Amino acid sequence: MVVLERHTTVASPAKSEENFAAFHSQAHFWGRLTIWGVIICTIAFPLYLSFGLGYHPGWSVILTGFLSYGAVVAIIWFVEPISYYPILGVSGTYLAFLTGNIGNMCLPSASIAQSIVKAEPGTRKGEVTATLAISAASIVNTTMLIVVILGGSYLINALPESIRASFSFVLPAIFGGVLAQFALKKPVWGIGAIALGIFAALGPVPPSFQTFICIAGTVIFAVILEKMKASEQAS
């Protein structure tokens, strides 16, 4: 008995090393395969609208839309995967960046599960725990989405006209709410951004420059503020 136990404890580190490497290579394989699959579908969707159905708006329009959207999100494409990587690990990154809702769903689910089994984030136990928790969260979230989408259209059609009309106020509510969420952290930046936004909308600014002026203006404003704060602290 004693010999057998010693034998397993001596043999397991090397074997577990090998198994964990196998886990990572499986995660890379399936993670990449599924994400490339979704990328292909994601391109097929607008391609079909443009050329299958024939509603192509023109490449210059698409480029204009993409560039102004890119000005908003391009930095986040890189910043988010980089900043979440230490918490999510290899497998968690593939999961979280496919299913989305990282900050509000994946990370909370993973950290609660980790605290229950006493696994530290960044360790192997932590990574496997996070992977299991995020997988479960992703399945529940996606299943609920499918049910709601299929039932949601029925729900909308059943709504009286007056309530349907109030859906047009969803946009100002979302924009106000999200801006407030950021402004709680950076109130001065928020005030600067909304001042620029009103100026761009009502002032003598050509429409194609409005987005750029607001984003670049707020970035410059924020960088100057941070630089001033840094030099104040230095002196």
Added chain:
Amino acid sequence: MKLASEIMDHPVLWVLAFVIVLIVIFQAIIFIRISKKVAPEVGLTNKEVTSIIRTGAISSLGPSFAIIIVAIALITLIGEPTTMMRIGIVGSAPIETVGASLGAEAAGEQLSDKNFSAQAFTAAAWTMCLGGMGWLLVTALFTKSLGRLQTKLTSGGGSRAKWLSVVSTAAMIGAFGYFGGGQIAKGMNETIIFLVALLVMPAIMWAAQRFNQNWLREWSLGLVILVGMSVGYFLI
């Protein structure tokens, strides 16, 4: 001219949207299977694995419900299949709204217009799909090297990582300032709702912290939308 509402729920769009959300579910099932296999090696018992999966599922209920209200609202703007494929993968409802708005504006139209055209809808779909692809491409191509990149960026005094976060946060706030300004320019009703949302959000966040109710945080945007719609209901 064909209206967007006439082509939004085309069968082929439904099929593509379903393939996408089924791939998401398939990926999660595969990852549970490979994690279960390696679980004993990292010191997790079968019982713990079950408990982790249950915790993950329960924890996702709150955020998932919050996403529902936003998703239903998006349906009225971009239709069911597009909403499903956008909300089903990375990218939140607000950011998808930004993408759709920018795409529609590039085609010279507004997302919420009654005669929103099929061409402008296609432009919105392109913008959302290309914009959302960034995260997928970065994840598919760079996950292996992300670890090395992370240490490189955050080392060296950490000032580079700090400025990167300053620029990206400010860009985000600037974008929402632009959209907020656009809503204010639209009219009195939109201005009132925007200001109400601007005040209700901090109140919810304050209440969540004061009474230690984390679910309130998850529900914050859904509640703000509900409040905004209710106020709007009485304004018109």
